[in-house]
Amino acid sequence: MTDSASMTELRKPTLAKLVAEADALYRYALPRVRGHHAAEDLVQETLVTAVKKFSEFQGRAALGTWLTGILRNKILEYLRHQQRHPSAPADDDGDTDPTAAFYNDDGAWRLSPTAGLECLAEDPAQLVQRAEIRAAVQHCLDRLPLTLRSVFVLREVEGCATDEIGRSTGVGPGSVAVLLHRARQLLRTCLQKTWVNA
Amino acid sequence: MNSPTPPPEIQPPASPRLYRLFAALLGPMEKLLGLTCRDFTRLASARLDRPLAGGERRRYFLHRLMCDVCRRQEKRLLQLNHLAGEAIRRTGDDTHVKLPDAARDRIRDRVAQELGPD
Numbered sequence A: 001m002t003d004s005a006s007m008t009e010l011r012k013p014t015l016a017k018l019v020a021e022a023d024a025l026y027r028y029a030l031p032r033v034r035g036h037h038a039a040e041d042l043v044q045e046t047l048v049t050a051v052k053k054f055s056e057f058q059g060r061a062a063l064g065t066w067l068t069g070i071l072r073n074k075i076l077e078y079l080r081h082q083q084r085h086p087s088a089p090a091d092d093d094g095d096t097d098p099t100a101a102f103y104n105d106d107g108a109w110r111l112s113p114t115a116g117l118e119c120l121a122e123d124p125a126q127l128v129q130r131a132e133i134r135a136a137v138q139h140c141l142d143r144l145p146l147t148l149r150s151v152f153v154l155r156e157v158e159g160c161a162t163d164e165i166g167r168s169t170g171v172g173p174g175s176v177a178v179l180l181h182r183a184r185q186l187l188r189t190c191l192q193k194t195w196v197n198a
Numbered sequence B: 001m002n003s004p005t006p007p008p009e010i011q012p013p014a015s016p017r018l019y020r021l022f023a024a025l026l027g028p029m030e031k032l033l034g035l036t037c038r039d040f041t042r043l044a045s046a047r048l049d050r051p052l053a054g055g056e057r058r059r060y061f062l063h064r065l066m067c068d069v070c071r072r073q074e075k076r077l078l079q080l081n082h083l084a085g086e087a088i089r090r091t092g093d094d095t096h097v098k099l100p101d102a103a104r105d106r107i108r109d110r111v112a113q114e115l116g117p118d
Helices: A002-009 A015-020 A023-027 A036-052 A063-084 A131-142 A146-156 A160-169 A173-197 B016-035 B036-048 B054-066 B069-093 B099-115
Strands: none
Touching: A015 A023, A015 A036, A015 B099, A023 A036, A023 A063, A023 B069, A023 B099, A036 A063, A036 A131, A036 B099, A063 A146, A063 A160, A131 A146, A131 A173, A131 B069, A146 A160, A146 A173, A146 B069, A160 A173, A173 B036, A173 B069, B016 B054, B036 B069, B054 B069
């Protein structure tokens, strides 16, 4: 491809090139939000934004990398919006501690917090290659209340700091810590149940 | 995840007699000092996100020293946290996951509309 042809391509994206990236964008979005409709909408918003801002694409990175950057910002906006304006009634209201039943009155474990999690002792790099492991994690993540899911994804997948999560979602830093703690414990219990029964 | 009750299939902690003996003997005092397994688990989670303050750190390490069940739980919590984050990121590699056809058509139409005529 000549330089002028390359520049022409940079100025105007083709429909085929953009839509060809849609599957990869969808795979990126799907595990980060709850439900395929939300993932589809985010892919569409990303591609529309890409068309509008294509003049900003310098061509230094691959098109897919640039689009994923846009999508990531869209996902962060979506998660923050979900946190501030939940579309469904909250199923994890802050006054009720869903982990309270894990302990007796003196704060000691009622049931083993590690039973069923023996497979975690395996090499994490190998473990994450297994589709059934990823499916179990996704299943349990999708069963988390929406607020807990959003906070967990922002922290553990997107790597946001807790004060950043607090600022963007309007939740106090102390509350973010509580929500993260609950999310981790509920995820652990769900995976215990999944793997103990397997 | 609506029911907070732990699944019945999961058994009590390993060496339950020993664990329960210690819990019965030390439980009320630990509760008073903020040194229970519940407190430890909260601190172990907080430690993943921020450095613990002086008092928290002392309580955390004191309980950690005493409680084998919590030590193992903390290790699993770290592994699980890492696995969960990595598993979600890796889902993007599953090439068999594709956009549904109806959604692809809708997105193509919308993007074409945005691109306008040549």
